Amino acid sequence: MxxxxxxxxxxxxxxxxxxxxxxxxxxxxxxxxxxxxxxxxxxxxxxxxxxxxxxxxxxxxxxxxxxxxxxxxxxxxxxxxxxxxRSGAIVADFSNVFTHLVEMGRRTDVRLISFGYASPTPAVAEALGLGPGEEVQRSVRVRIADGTPFSYLVTYVPKRIGISYSEADLRSTPLLELLERSGARVASARQTVGATQAGPEIAEALGTETGAALLSITRIVKDEAGAGVEYLYALYRPDLYELQLDLERTKRGSAMRWAAKSPVATGRPANATEPRNPKKTGTGKRKTTR
Amino acid sequence: MxxxxxxxxxxxxxxxxxxxxxxxxxxxxxxxxxxxxxxxxxxxxxxxxxxxxxxxxxxxxxxxxxxxxxxxxxxxxxxxxxxxxRSGAIVADFSNVFTHLVEMGRRTDVRLISFGYASPTPAVAEALGLGPGEEVQRSVRVRIADGTPFSYLVTYVPKRIGISYSEADLRSTPLLELLERSGARVASARQTVGATQAGPEIAEALGTETGAALLSITRIVKDEAGAGVEYLYALYRPDLYELQLDLERTKRGSAMRWAAKSPVATGRPANATEPRNPKKTGTGKRKTTR
DNA sequence: CTAAGCTGTCTGGTGAAAAAGACAAGATCG
DNA sequence: CGATCTTGTCTTTTTCACCAGACAGCTTAG
Structure with a gap:
């Protein structure tokens, strides 16, 4: 350990x-x-x-x-x-992520890399509003579409909720569905989007090279009472997964307000007819013929 | 040229x-x-x-x-x-980008790197719905907050619209305001979010090192008639700029629908009291004390 | 056809990053 | 206090990414 x-x-x-x-x-x-x-x-x-x-x-x-x-x-x-x-990428509508993920959970494979219970990071504990001694269930999953991994997901769920489903459940069912099933009343979420360079193990898990740029999403899900239910740290390969948001101007005089358009459900794992990058074998091309 | x-x-x-x-x-x-x-x-x-x-x-x-x-x-x-x-970063609400940008345009500095007219890329021409011979105004700007550059913006505007404002206008006023002023009736936008590695010149413009991960946003803005008005390719330093989106579950039975929350205006260029990364001098840390 | 220019593929030589190790100064714990 | 940890800062040696250059095979212009 x-x-x-x-x-x-x-x-x-x-x-x-x-x-x-x-x-x-x-x-x-x-x-x-x-x-x-x-x-x-x-x-x-x-x-x-x-x-x-x-x-x-x-x-x-x-x-x-x-x-x-x-x-x-x-x-x-x-x-x-x-x-x-530009194509081949899965396009996820931002305002519709959850529905989308549920759909996708059924169309993509999941590889469970790690599963266990531990003490949360200060940041996680604060985000979920956990008490000092409270533990979390931590899982690491890789999502795969058409044989190509495209996302690396680290999730934290309060132990009291996490124990309601098994390791096998996580392998087969989207986490959000499991949370619902366990009685948690999911009500709101805050997502933060950024970017990072892939570390060695994450790079290997995602089939990219170390140092490649990844899209990062941090999501904090809360229930109706405002208690933390899920903390997600997700990394996506930008060539295989994109976020999209359609905005419409709300007619409101000079207020200059914008609203997210209704979910369009653009997502479609698709059969991605793309150049299909041969993975680059670690990074090298070096023939090593000597 | x-x-x-x-x-x-x-x-x-x-x-x-x-x-x-x-x-x-x-x-x-x-x-x-x-x-x-x-x-x-x-x-x-x-x-x-x-x-x-x-x-x-x-x-x-x-x-x-x-x-x-x-x-x-x-x-x-x-x-x-x-x-x-985690702090010091400018947080931009996703569903409220435009308003936010207008606010920010007044609080941050802009450096105009390039300005001119040229033929659009096929991708740009298609996105804006331009005719074969139609030209675009292409500008490259760097936005600076508190002396630190945080975004690199490449914009394409159809020439017929672009000529209504000057190079100096671009230096001082947010593009969206200029477009409005010129009579374009901005109505809808599609944003796509991804990530890329910084190239040498972009890295230098943003004060990062080559290869650093950047948040990328592609935005296509259209008017009421559906004609393209602006094509934006933006790169952000993820340590200085984050996207945020708050979601609320709409009570609608088992439909599992989510909607973007009302604009919260979290944005605040702020005086960012952070570790203030000493810029790393190109990339090296090498003491060079000899 | 001929010549010029391009990519593909070798060779050996060079310099900087990394390795291996030694030593000093401060922190910690018995 | 004194043994043993730690980081900080040197050395010298090795390794390998990069360089310079040459040559073959192909394409294209004349």
Whole structure:
């Protein structure tokens, strides 16, 4: 019960740093339209001079762009920009997250990584309004759609509520449904959205590389009495999951008020016909042919 | 109007790779509560063994955590976890973004980085419903609160609307107000939220390091006739800016519907009494005392 | 067809990050 | 007090990401 004994003794191809810079630079230029779409990019030697790095570094960046389908490499001819073709991502309507999650819980797989009871973090205890000695049930789950993991969920539920369902229940049923079933009267929720870099284990669980940007959502759910019911810390792969919110202007003179539109239920796990990023094998592409 | 001739020939302190891994690993453990708060962390030699790296690498990671206020280092005693103390960030209510932005536009500074007219990206043209030859006004702005830049905004406005205000107007007045003033009847908006890694120039503009995670918002604003008025691509520093949405359950039998709560106006640029991260000088912490 | 230019794939050389270890100074506990 | 922990700060050595350059195979322009 502590060091899970993961010695982390992989070969670890290790990640290029300069190449990352160039990669991000070019990605920005492509996405922001500074680099005309469908046009041919500068040649590798030119890019190498422009960025003050060697050609191998440039190649590293271009290979990555090619893997993500942002460019197309034609041997002997050049590297060509491909219009992003944004798609394949699950779109979640923000004002409708719960319903959506329930729907999704039935269409996606769940992998339960951790399950147990412990003392809450101060932050969690405060958010849920727990007493000093009160324990919480902590679970870590990974949600998978079409074989690809897209979200990493850490949930905290007060022990008194958590004991009403089993580990197996969590594996098969959305947490919110379990809470309802246990008699908790869910009434309100506060969600905070941010972003973080993926740590090594989370990156591995989500099939990304360490340091990748993830969408983070912290959700605090309370019942009718205002007591904390659930504390969720969720991380999403932004290429597979997006939040969406439609706003409408409420006609109210000069008040300039806006209201969330009615739930549109855009969500659809879908069969995502996308470039299907080959996972990048840790991060390296290094042939290691030697 | 193409290669801005940025030769990028900096010395480039270059970033540790292994240290980054350890840093992110420990950060995750602290934030997810696996590492008990206020407790003493394992000693540097222990961490070195656990992660299979040398002590200097561990120190690199710990120094970074200390800079962000996540841990406290006490010479001779140990390194102690500090409860995150989430604060200092501007909190924007999601369902109320517009009003909020208008308020903020008056309390924050704006730096206009780029301004001009050009052909839109296919994606932008489609989103705004533009004709083949129609041009857009493209502007890049950085918003600054208390001397610290926190958002990077790229906006596209159809030329016919864009010409109604000047470059100086953009510097001083929120875009949405300008659009209103020009007679556009803003009626609806769709926002999509995601995350990305900061490219070199964006990172510099926002005072973060290259590769840092940023919150991204894409907003498409339309008028009463359904014609596109504004396309916004915004990047936010997640440590300085958060989205928030309060949900309430609408009492409607078993329908399980949720609605956004009325605007609470939590936003407050504030004087952010936080650890005030010393900016990390590009990325390095290296003492360079020699 | 020929020549120029591009990507793909090697080679060996170089410098900085990381490793390994030693030592000092402060904290803690018996 | 004194033994033993901790972090802080040096050393020297090793490793590997990056660089420079060459060459093959392909595409395209002339």
């Amino acid at each position: 502590m060091g899970p004994m993961t010695t982390r003794s992989q070969p670890m191809v290790s990640e290029p740093r300069k190449a990352l810079r160039v990669y991000l630079h070019l990605k920005d230029r492509i996405l922001s339209g500074t680099l005309a779409s469908a046009a041919r990019m500068p040649s590798e030697p030119d890019l190498a001079i422009e960025h003050g790095v060697s050609r191998v570094t440039i190649r590293g960046a271009l290979e990555r762009l090619a893997e993500e389908g942002l460019v197309e490499r034609r041997p002997g001819s050049g590297t060509y920009v491909r219009a992003a073709s | 193409m290669g801005p001739m940025t030769t990028r020939s900096q010395p480039m302190v270059s970033e540790p790779r292994k240290a980054l891994r350890v840093y992110l690993h420990l950060k995750d453990r602290i934030l997810s509560g696996t590492l008990a708060s206020a407790a003493r962390m394992p000693s540097e030699p222990d961490l070195a063994i656990e992660h299979g790296v040398s002590r200097v690498t561990i120190r690199g990671a710990l120094e970074r955590l200390a800079e962000e206020g996540l841990v406290e280092r006490r010479p001779g005693s140990g390194t102690y976890v500090r409860a995150a103390s």
